[in-house]
Amino acid sequence: MKKYTLTNLTDAHGWIGIIISSLLFTVFFAGSISLFRDEIYQWSVQPTQAVEQGEILSVSKIMQLAVADRPFNAKEHLTIIPPSEENPYYQAYVDLIEEEAGREYIGLLMDPVSGKVVGEIDQFILAEFIYRLHRDLNIPYGVYLIGFVTLFFFFMVLSGILIHVRKLIGNFFQYRVESNTRSKLLDMHNVIGTISLPFTLMYALSGLIFNLVIIYQIAFAVILYKGDQDALLKDAGVRSVEVEWQSKPHQYQNIDQLVEQYRLEFGHMPQVVRMYNYGDQSAAMHLIGRVDNMFAQRYEVALNLSDNSIIFKDDAEQHSEVRHGVDTLSELHFGGFAGLDLRFIYFILGIAVCVLIVTGNMLWIEKRQKRLKASQRSVKIVTHTTLVSTLGIGLACCVAFLAERLIPVSLINRADFVIYAFVGSLVLSAIVAVFISKQTLLVGGFRLAGAVLFFTIFSDWLMYSENLQLLWQANEVTVFGMQTGLAVIAALFTFIAHKLANKKPIMTAEMASA
Amino acid sequence: MLHKTLVAILAGCLLSISIMLNLNYLLPLNIDQKLIIGLLVAFPMWAIAMVMSYSSKSAKQAWKRCGYPLVVSAFINVFYFMG
Structure with missing residues (x-):
């Protein structure tokens, strides 16, 4: 040199x-x-909460409790994060009708046994x-x-x-x-x-x-995909659920069975359960979780709740390498x-x-x-x-x-x-x-x-x-x-x-x- | 130092994008595999271009060091883009 x-x-x-x-x-x-x-x-x-002992409530019950007496915007999302080793509480993100609630959403921290709201997620900001x-x-x-x-x-x-x-x-x-x-x-x-x-x-x-991928995303979208950002995101494994609101109220009996079915299939409870059009016949459920015994492998399943049909499913056999690569980097990071x-x-x-x-x-x-x-x-x-x-x-x-x-x-x-x-x-x-x-x-x-x-x-x-x-x-x-x-x-x-x-x-x- | 920084950021960015696009054309792989490989290669390329720039005697030399590979890579881009 x-x-x-x-x-x-x-x-x-x-x-x-x-x-x-x-x-x-x-x-x-x-x-x-x-x-x-x-x-x-x-x-x-x-330390700020009394400990409740007993059987943990199901995801569907928590959904009902989370939206009860709130101006829930059913056309948006209801997201539930079940309790885990890392976090003993249910977390629920409820999208609200902004005109009534004065805010877009509320994040609730819910006791897994009683279902009682112990506070808002954002209240405990330090972490x-x-x-x-x-x-x-x-x-x-x-x-x-x-x-x-x-x-x-x-x-x-x-x-x-x-x-x-x-x-x-x-x-x-x-x-x-x-x-x-x-x-x-x-x-x-x-x-x-x-x-x-x-x-x-x-x-x-x-x-x-994580922080500057946007530069290459723009370059690729403009040059390779001729401005079609959606096509790029699809190739990169970014999936979205799009369901049309039908205005037909519906009671679901199958949420917990489906959650359990995929927990058994992949060996882990879903980390995220997201509902679209919750309360309507058009509702869809999106599950995201880890695949057991695999390094940085996630599963994603989206289903129509009316007939249990699969909208998309990503797992160890069928996934985008971009998604898997970023997940691997995330695990390492x-x-x-x-x-x-x-x-x-x-x-x-x-x-x-x-x-x-x-x-x-x-x-x-x-x-x-x-x-x-x-x-x-x-x-x-x-x-x-x-x-x-x-x-x-x-x-x-x-x-x-x-x-x-x-x-x-x-x-x-x-x-x-x-x-x-x-x-x-x-x-x-x-x-x-x-x-x-x-x-x-x-x-x-x-x-x-x-x-x-x-x-x-x-x-x-x-x-x-x-x-x-x-x-x-x-x-x-x-x-x-x-x-x-x-x-x-x-x-x-x-x-x-x-x-x-x-x-x-x-x-x-x-x-x-x- | 300021001029070298400009070269390091600008030429480094363009060079890495250009190489990433060429990899996308050249690699006989699925599109998702090409995208992740491109992403993993692009940032190190940018950082290497920064090293080339900052190790130069002057901003002019920095432009030359980063500019030549950029021009060659850009020609390949144009070749594939037009083809």
């Missing part, structure tokens, strides 16, 4: 890294937490908020912004390989403990980058396909193809990439500090941005956890307050970072984050001790697993703060001197 090629690539690697680092850190940090999205959701909901922070930053067009950040991340990974290629094998696990600060940071950056390489490549590619242990590994790797980003920024800062001609103002700005976008995001997430627990379930627009708590903490940390030293900010930030998480667990027990005891007796342990996880992270934060306060290791010294 020519010398100027390497120099140019190193320059681009550094500059682009600095530019995208804040957003990339947010994506990886929120994504790592989102691996436990279902567990966080259960932790949010379960979804963190996931959307990962996916689109919770902003309009954020999905494309994150798509381009991922594209540059892909470039970073490739350029990192090229920069490091000659030493990739020889220095695979090199970490020079006794050497100077820069060497230590560089070794840390390289070791993490090398170890996480398959993971980062997979994340870059799958993230791009979210670590959904194995158990909790795999998600822990993903979590560690995700956090490792966060460390990779921080060490990259620190290397850039250190290099700029040594250059006499370099603007020290840019160094300060990057240091401040790095601190706020890493420590600030972490702290804001901790505060959001506490807000999710403390804000009363009955409060109107409860979800908004959780978001305000997150944004408020982030803005506050950005302001505070201007006025106090970096050392104080780091130590204080980690201490505060640890204290907030400990207080969150304490609040769990203070507010909902009775329900928590009932959950324990019912052998529902997800909430306790979450509490253990939060306690471990809180202890880790406290330990890091203690270490930083006493020893002033590499990271603190670098940030402080900046």
